[in-house]
Amino acid sequence: AQHAYATLRDKPATSRDGVTLSLHMNAGLMADLPSLPKCGAVGVGLFRTELQFLIRTTVPKRTDLAALYAHILDSAGTKPVIFRTLDIGSDKVLPYMKRGEEPNPALGWRAIRVGLDRPGILRMQVQALLRGSKGRPLHLMFPFVAEYTEFEAARELVLREAARERELGHVPPASLRIGAMLETPSLAYAPDKFFELADFISIGGNDLKQFFFAADRENEKVRRRYDTLSVSFLTFLEEIVARCAAHGTPLSFCGEDAGRPVEALAFAIVGFRNLSMRPASIGPVKALLRQVEIAELRALFDETRAEGHRSFRPALEGWLEERGF
Numbered sequence: 626a627q628h629a630y631a632t633l634r635d636k637p638a639t640s641r642d643g644v645t646l647s648l649h650m651n652a653g654l655m656a657d658l659p660s661l662p663k664c665g666a667v668g669v670g671l672f673r674t675e676l677q678f679l680i681r682t683t684v685p686k687r688t689d690l691a692a693l694y695a696h697i698l699d700s701a702g703t704k705p706v707i708f709r710t711l712d713i714g715s716d717k718v719l720p721y722m723k724r725g726e727e728p729n730p731a732l733g734w735r736a737i738r739v740g741l742d743r744p745g746i747l748r749m750q751v752q753a754l755l756r757g758s759k760g761r762p763l764h765l766m767f768p769f770v771a772e773y774t775e776f777e778a779a780r781e782l783v784l785r786e787a788a789r790e791r792e793l794g795h796v797p798p799a800s801l802r803i804g805a806m807l808e809t810p811s812l813a814y815a816p817d818k819f820f821e822l823a824d825f826i827s828i829g830g831n832d833l834k835q836f837f838f839a840a841d842r843e844n845e846k847v848r849r850r851y852d853t854l855s856v857s858f859l860t861f862l863e864e865i866v867a868r869c870a871a872h873g874t875p876l877s878f879c880g881e882d883a884g885r886p887v888e889a890l891a892f893a894i895v896g897f898r899n900l901s902m903r904p905a906s907i908g909p910v911k912a913l914l915r916q917v918e919i920a921e922l923r924a925l926f927d928e929t930r931a932e933g934h935r936s937f938r939p940a941l942e943g944w945l946e947e948r949g950f
């Protein structure tokens with residue numbers, strides 16, 4: 626099967642009726658980068674930066690981080706890399722950071738909340754990213770933004786650091802694009818100015834889904850209880866697509882579901898055109914997409930919703946099975 630997908634590598638991710646998706650890969654280690662040319666991804670849609678912090682017993686040094694980020698960008702060549710700033714707390718705990726016990730860590734002091742309350746580490750990481758870019762384009766995004774003002778504050782922190790780096794004589798990035806991860810339902814209903822200010826938005830579907838259904842992604846008893854293809858969740862995603870489209874804000878989906886071919890198809894049906902996934906998923910997602918007509922499946926989704934079904938899965942999988950996919 627790997628071989629069959631290899632022949633697809635340089636073919637476009639385009640459906641039979643001409644809907645083209647940009648397929649990006651997720652990464653978190655330097656060791657992931659060799660997959661980029663091999664899997665046919667157009668870039669790294671999510672680089673999770675916490676691993677470098679989690680594998681140590683002390684805070685990493687800025688110079689080491691800057692060298693690592695430069696190395697990642699060197700390896701990616703002309704393909705863009707979106708770095709997500711540190712996402713700690715909840716399931717990702719730093720041994721050297723003091724934090725109290727929390728009754729509900731997933732709803733607790735994590736990600737950008739920590740970054741804004743204790744900006745020392747975030748500032749250091751942003752400096753390392755700016756230096757590591759060495760005059761190349763830099764894309765960064767903040768995890769777990771729940772309110773517009775959090776994005777605004779984090780963005781201003783980055784702009785301040787960029788100005789300071791310039792004063793210090795460091796080469797600025799060729800361009801700086803600052804985005805937000807949409808991982809809490811609240812951000813989907815942020816004021817218009819959020820959608821205007823964000824250079825791009827990336828849905829962290831793993832978290833968004835757990836908060837949409839109030840079902841812990843770590844809890845085996847409930848984590849599979851609610852379907853990603855439920856009509857309610859797809860309708861919610863469709864609303865986010867519409868808000869982003871109204872403001873011209875680029876949108877992508879980067880949770881694990883993006884790498885499941887049937888789910889990826891459903892996201893294309895509700896309007897997503899950018900997905901980011903594990904490198905090994907690019908081939909299977911592309912292979913399925915190339916065999917279908919999105920407009921036809923869109924009609925199937927509208928029909929399923931109008932008929933009041935709970936999930937789009939039986940209709941979509943039935944349709945695929947009938948055609949031998």
Ligand code: PEP
Pocket residue numbers: 671673712808828829830831832833879880881
């Ligand atoms: C997500 O929540 O979907 C996501 C991409 O981030 P993580 O899985 O690292 O929380």
Ligand code: MG
Pocket residue numbers: 768808829831832
């Ligand atoms: Mg997340």
